Amino acid sequence: MTDTPDTYILAVNCGSSSLKFCLYRSAPIQIEFSGAVSTIGADNSRLEIKDSAFNILENRVAHFKDMDAAANVIIDWLKNRQHRYQLVAIGHRIVQGGPEHRQPKKITDELLQTLHRYIYLAPNHLPDEIKVIRAFQSAYPDTAQIACFDTSFHRDMPSYVQNYPLPAEYKDKGLMKYGFHGISYQYIMQKLADEYSALAAQKIIIAHLGNGASMAAVINGSSFDTTMGMSPMGGLVMGTRSGDLDPGVLLYLLNQYQLSPTELDDLLSNHSGLKAIAGVSDMQELLDMEPDDIRAKEALTTFCYSAKKFIGMLAAAMGGLDILVFTGGIGENSSVIRDRICRDLDFIGIDIDKEKNLENDPLISKQTSRVSVRVIKTNEELMIANLVAGVLDRAVKN
Template sequence: MTDAILTINAGSSSIKFAAYEIATAGLRPLARGHIDDIGDDTTFTAAPADGPAERQPIDASKGAVDHRSALELAVDWLHRHEDGCHVVAVGHRVVHGGPDHAEPVVIDDGTLLRLRKFVPLAPLHQPHNLAGIAAALHAFPDAAQVACFDTAFHRQHPFIADTFGLPRRLYDEGVRRYGFHGLSYEYVSRRLRSVAPMLASGRVIIAHLGNGASVCALRDGRSVASTMGFTALDGLPMGTRCGQLDPGVVLYLLTEKGMSPDEITHLLYHDSGLKGLSGLSNDMRELEASHAPAAREAIDYFVARVRREIAGLAATIGGVDAIVFAGGIGEHAFRVREQILGDMGWLGVDLDRDANARNAQTVSLPDSRVAVLVIPTDEDRMIAEHTAEILGLIHSAADSTRLTD
């Protein structure tokens, strides 16, 4: 019988899962999969660690797939393909941990009650994260359940990076900048310590660019400031989310356009960002392939905002030694990376355009004062490591990184 950790990353329209064997040398990948477009032309793709990913059939006679049934599909597949796999712990990505959760926690009734209070702060993700926990508690009643928070990595921010220019009582009540994508940043930071330890101990800016996007400044592996704030709307424009917005726009939509809070929420979370700007798509690949002027303008706006945030965060940490790209856009959209950094010699960046076009790990020239790297993120692996560490299933973070990813 193989003891394993299962990770669940339940998003608004997708679920990612992965399984890891708890081995002597650390965590060994067993399988992973993803279920996309939940509720609308749902697809299910899964693979054992040593095999190719394959599309899995979905029984259409059972009706539309929701998050609960999607999780059941994942669990059923795992039982069929990993015979003898005994899930002893389940690690969950939870987007919002509020002001008090600076590290993962073992889930109990009190934890669930506290996390439900943060649903209004992350309405696109938190309800689905909690649904994933509920399904896992039902499927694995004897397994330990661990919540790993996207906000936890940023909890040591200084006050000036954590607050708004609002009355102090609101800060004390929890209205503050939380930052998100922390699991991704922490994983990339750990990987950077492995591939370039001297850089990792310095001033690093990580750009997590995907359907959700943000930038984070780190010093010696610790988050100092992030572009996301009170909710996952702030900062960069994203696939469907607006990014930084003058709060007066929201007041205008309320008072002059007569929009309801629900209508404004839908606009800002679902109809803005690259999708809203282009009028075409939230997918960077489709926008890059399009000849429509609006697609080009959407990309240009995205690039301009990333450049502005990188420059601002460099000022926050007193310069920069390395810039790291992660996420779907950050790892694969080499033209976007070139637009962002191609003329940033003033910051010390000399881009190697050939290496960048190959999506190499290092895409800066050898004599560049600022190193530029592409490091694929792996939030599932980070969740598994946290789960194993808090339960004492592996000795330390160092043990879990000895394994070849």
């Protein structure tokens, strides 16, 4: 009798300037290795791959000029080891699937055509995501490719939250509030469910703070509201994105400076936010600059003010708050930013323990704090693998 060979799921997470991937054994889900091509387009782009014990398997600096180059170097690395890893599926994080596609599903030519039609909803993300899908389809033509939509988590928001106060004809074309970072939020909710038996009874705010940042308000285990809207540009002030703006600001830029739609998109996506205020978008770099740079201090103050304001707004919208979770690169790692955001929020029951916060303790609130304040490391790739496994399981049962 021969042993059944292990099968694997590959999770692919396409960002604005990075391409992350993780390989998991499929039953049970268990990580084999993880990697990323970072700072794509720069001369110092880096491919780094680590095994499950965080031993470095590959660490290479090169000029990966675009997402195609990044996808191809990952595919080449995997292909050289394909005799060891039998892929049963590849899961792709898709930032936007339009109003029709929310649940994870197998990628078909028809689905790709639909994604092409909705590029106007996410012009900075969907084109690269489609390129990466095509690259992996070409390399693994017989392997199931599964789309996991970042908007899925927010699909059940109330109509008065989801719909903009604009004529219905625009909604019919897909103009609505979608929300993003949904795969991250799903993962955080799974982690919370391990600790709270009555999680559905909790009013929760999850703050996913990174170069791209958003928050979600969760009631009865479902997304009730979120800070990002039709695009990932809205809501909080971010590294290079503006966050929410008065519509009059957009009209002013269009009328007074005759910006084209492409130029306006580039301004709001790549040259706004912290970068516009201080010339730098990296949070740790701003913190290092702060003592001697008034612009860095202003950028940090603006970011923390924006986050504090949205926590207050979401808590008011829910009629209270029981749990606040910090996640994402900044939320998980910057005790200074967490402290500044939570300062003076005792009026809604937030009281953090400064020592626990400095130590990045999973629970940073005091015992007397009415709101439980937690730090949870997100794992979008693991969530993608779990979603893919669910699709495969349903396919077998059907």
